[in-house]
Amino acid sequence: MMLRHNKVELALWELRAGSGRPLLVLHGLGERSDPGLVPGTDAWPGPVHGLDFTGHGASSVPPGAGYYCEILMGDVDQAIAHLGPVTVVGRGLGGYIALLIAGGRPDQVRGAIILDGPGMHGGGPSPTTPNLLRPEQTGATPDPVALVELAQDVRPPDYARTFAWQASALSGLDTAIAVAGVNRPPWLAEVASQPGVVETDLAGALELFASV
Amino acid sequence: MPDVETRTHPGARRPDRTRRVGSGGIGLAVHEWGDEDAPPVLLAHGGFDFAGTYDVFAPMLAERGYRVVSWDQRGHGDSDHAPLYQWEADIRDSLAVLQSVTDGALPVIGHSKGGSLMTQLAASMPHRVTAVVNIDGLPSKRSMPDVQDRDRTKLLARDLENWLDHRRRAADAERKPGTIEELARRRARMNPRLEQGWLEYLVTVGARRDDDGWRWKIDPSLRMGGFGPWRPEWSLYRLVELAVPFLAVLGTEQEEMGWGTTVDDIVPYLPPRGRAVQVEGVGHFVHIERPADVVEMVVEHLAPVVAT
Numbered sequence: 001m002m003l004r005h006n007k008v009e010l011a012l013w014e015l016r017a018g019s020g021r022p023l024l025v026l027h028g029l030g031e032r033s034d035p036g037l038v039p040g041t042d043a044w045p046g047p048v049h050g051l052d053f054t055g056h057g058a059s060s061v062p063p064g065a066g067y068y069c070e071i072l073m074g075d076v077d078q079a080i081a082h083l084g085p086v087t088v089v090g091r092g093l094g095g096y097i098a099l100l101i102a103g104g105r106p107d108q109v110r111g112a113i114i115l116d117g118p119g120m121h122g123g124g125p126s127p128t129t130p131n132l133l134r135p136e137q138t139g140a141t142p143d144p145v146a147l148v149e150l151a152q153d154v155r156p157p158d159y160a161r162t163f164a165w166q167a168s169a170l171s172g173l174d175t176a177i178a179v180a181g182v183n184r185p186p187w188l189a190e191v192a193s194q195p196g197v198v199e200t201d202l203a204g205a206l207e208l209f210a211s212v
Numbered sequence: 213m214p215d216v217e218t219r220t221h222p223g224a225r226r227p228d229r230t231r232r233v234g235s236g237g238i239g240l241a242v243h244e245w246g247d248e249d250a251p252p253v254l255l256a257h258g259g260f261d262f263a264g265t266y267d268v269f270a271p272m273l274a275e276r277g278y279r280v281v282s283w284d285q286r287g288h289g290d291s292d293h294a295p296l297y298q299w300e301a302d303i304r305d306s307l308a309v310l311q312s313v314t315d316g317a318l319p320v321i322g323h324s325k326g327g328s329l330m331t332q333l334a335a336s337m338p339h340r341v342t343a344v345v346n347i348d349g350l351p352s353k354r355s356m357p358d359v360q361d362r363d364r365t366k367l368l369a370r371d372l373e374n375w376l377d378h379r380r381r382a383a384d385a386e387r388k389p390g391t392i393e394e395l396a397r398r399r400a401r402m403n404p405r406l407e408q409g410w411l412e413y414l415v416t417v418g419a420r421r422d423d424d425g426w427r428w429k430i431d432p433s434l435r436m437g438g439f440g441p442w443r444p445e446w447s448l449y450r451l452v453e454l455a456v457p458f459l460a461v462l463g464t465e466q467e468e469m470g471w472g473t474t475v476d477d478i479v480p481y482l483p484p485r486g487r488a489v490q491v492e493g494v495g496h497f498v499h500i501e502r503p504a505d506v507v508e509m510v511v512e513h514l515a516p517v518v519a520t
Contacts, residue, residue: 132337152300
């Protein structure tokens with residue numbers, strides 16, 4: 001089905017039917033929702049949904065671009081408005097967005113799982129040399145400008161930590177975030193060391209949050 | 213009532229020419245004052261403003277022998293409302309406007325957000341900029357109350373929730389209608405030092421008249437404040453990299469839309485050809501409170517790089 005986020009149409013897919021709290025899968029940079037994108041979600045007891053971020057998959061391409069991660073957090077919030085409380089699992093860029101929405105909607109996100117995937121590092125912990133050059137938008141996805149802009153999005157560790165704190169302090173969960181990948185870019189190394197965050201594997205994280 | 217109601221204001225003059233420039237699919241309204249063959253300068257407005265807020269300053273500068281080119285930033289004034297708004301996208305838009313004027317380089321002037329945009333444009337594209345004037349557009353510190361971490365978490369949580377709620381409503385959002393006087397009074401909350409007559413004039417430029425009243429043209433999905441990983445000092449890191457002549461113009465009176473930056477905050481980051489000037493008894497909108505003084509400073513600053 002299609003959701004609307006301001007002027008952008010977002011594709012929300014039901015990847016597997018079921019009852020109970022949904023698992024919402026967030027793809028990595030340049031990817032799109034696909035039932036096979038995150039092997040291991042079979043273990044989730046409820047329905048599984050996937051969201052295509054702005055400029056990705058079957059979602060629309062915003063003319064003029066201007067992508068940044070907080071906007072993608074807003075994409076996920078549109079899905080939450082439709083689905084109700086969810087557990088989120090994200091790959092790379094989607095993992096960072098999972099962290100943001102866990103801090104932004106701590107009462108609606110019942111656990112966020114961060115996996116390895118494209119776009120995990122973003123633009124690093126502080127700005128590098130500015131670059132205004134952008135490829136042409138064709139309307140096709142993934143939008144090439146999204147690939148450039150979201151690869152430059154700066155992710156200071158203390159900023160990421162704030163979202164982990166909020167998720168921990170305001171969700172009411174003993175564990176709000178599970179880091180289930182190998183890579184530890186600076187933002188994720190910081191998040192992984194915070195209270196309320198566990199390092200585990202996907203199976204362990206799904207089991208943990210299914211029992212919430 | 214007439215279809216279009218206009219107001220006048222002493223010294224205010226609407227642009228001599230208006231045209232549109234495309235920037236990656238977004239149409240921008242470009243406004244020009246002065247002789248088309250005169251040396252061009254690019255003029256960037258602040259956040260929640262529009263090119264018409266230069267209706268006194270720009271013609272006064274044009275009278276000194278310049279082709280003054282400004283534009284309504286995406287979502288502002290008569291430019292297209294965009295799906296997304298972002299810092300670099302605004303800088304790219306400014307480059308599209310610059311490109312519509314010259315293949316070469318020109319001086320850039322900006323107020324507030326526009327000053328910060330122009331400073332970063334000069335740092336990103338040094339071959340396209342010959343001089344920079346930044347009018348109270350250098351954020352130096354976060355305007356965040358000094359609170360304990362636990363309270364800060366709650367504050368940020370509220371900001372985030374409000375922002376997400378706003379995004380949920382954005383598709384259907386509309387600006388509140390009112391009379392010219394009402395819109396001017398609303399704007400006075402952000403511009404407390406500016407005269408009601410000037411603000412009423414701005415309504416007739418920056419708002420449109422619908423059947424149920426006047427509405428500011430600015431995209432209702434745009435919102436003051438916000439949050440993000442951005443740090444004010446990052447602008448200063450760009451500032452110190454500049455090679456071209458740089459002039460910062462600051463007021464001394466702190467107010468709602470200002471960043472509270474002082475000359476002392478800037479001095480450590482001034483580039484080799486940079487200087488900062490503080491104008492006594494003036495707030496954030498220095499060029500509106502003292503247009504003639506700022507024009508004089510600009511003309512003096514640009515003299516070495518522009519032959520008028």
